[in-house]
Amino acid sequence: MDTSSAGGLTGRHRRWMYRGGRPNWLARLMNRFAARQFSVGLAPPNWMTLEVPGRRTGRTVEVPVVVADHEGEQFLVSMLGEDANWVRNVRAAGGRAVLRHGRREQVRLDEVPVAQRAPILRRYLALAPGARAHLPVDRHAPVTEFAAIAARFPVFRITPDPRPPDPPAGGAEAH
Template sequence: MDTRSPGGLFARHRRWMYRDGRPNWLARSLNRFAARQFSVGWAPRNWVTLEVPGRRTGRTVEVPVVVADHGGGRYLVSMLGEDANWVRNVRAAGGRAVLRHGDREQVRLDEVPEAERAPILRRYLALAPGARAHLPVDRHAPVAEFAPIAARYPVFRIIPGPTPPAAGAGGAQAH
């Protein structure tokens, strides 16, 4: 049996680690380790640590993510869909975040409309082996097969540079 196929052992294990869209104790431990590893640059260049303020505590939350490049842009995709904590935190922070891979890069994350997500989702699966068990489309499938699932998986365009202060933080919001 192919352990990397959608029904294979590897895929079943990955789904177990993120049952109900939340990381279990093992996934949380591995994510903390990966976030540290990605932050210092001990991983491929497109594996980074996302730092975003927690929506409840305001403390910085670190999450290992894979940056997908497509059409000259860079993107983050939520392999766990809408309910991933980092997605909720990014939205609450108005898109303000930091990406780390050796250096710190202040960014703004702008949500991509559903109609534009399919080719980015396909590229993401080509680059993020750990995500393949979570998206119900094969990474080699035509882009058209990604369109029906696009609404379930948020995609954010990475806009580099200093970000404006959050609304109510005493500064004018840039548009």
């Protein structure tokens, strides 16, 4: 049983909270609380809130994230893989978003090619205890094991972007 997760939750509980790759009611509640906490800076510096316009409504969606540093750059990783709502919203917004940790920073999120993801995924697991239940590799595993799963977990390079994100038009939003 994984007891290394933050907040006293085991890996089994974390998987239950995100069964099917979507947050259940408890995960949504905890994510809302964490997003508020991270956005005002009441967390380690690399724990932030991602703000991105919803791809259907244009309403701002807030998601707590862990920023991984690797070789002088910063990255976001989707612990839930390709189908995470924030990944779809970032793609629909052309990579334009906001990161908050005490202050707002307009950023551009550019997807990292699969061949370059493995060492970033490894670094991410070292920094994000809550994600360890979702990636099927031990955080101490060799980079080759991360390469085997890299195509399943999107990674985005963070760069400053002085332009605000453009909200998309129409429809209903699901978190």
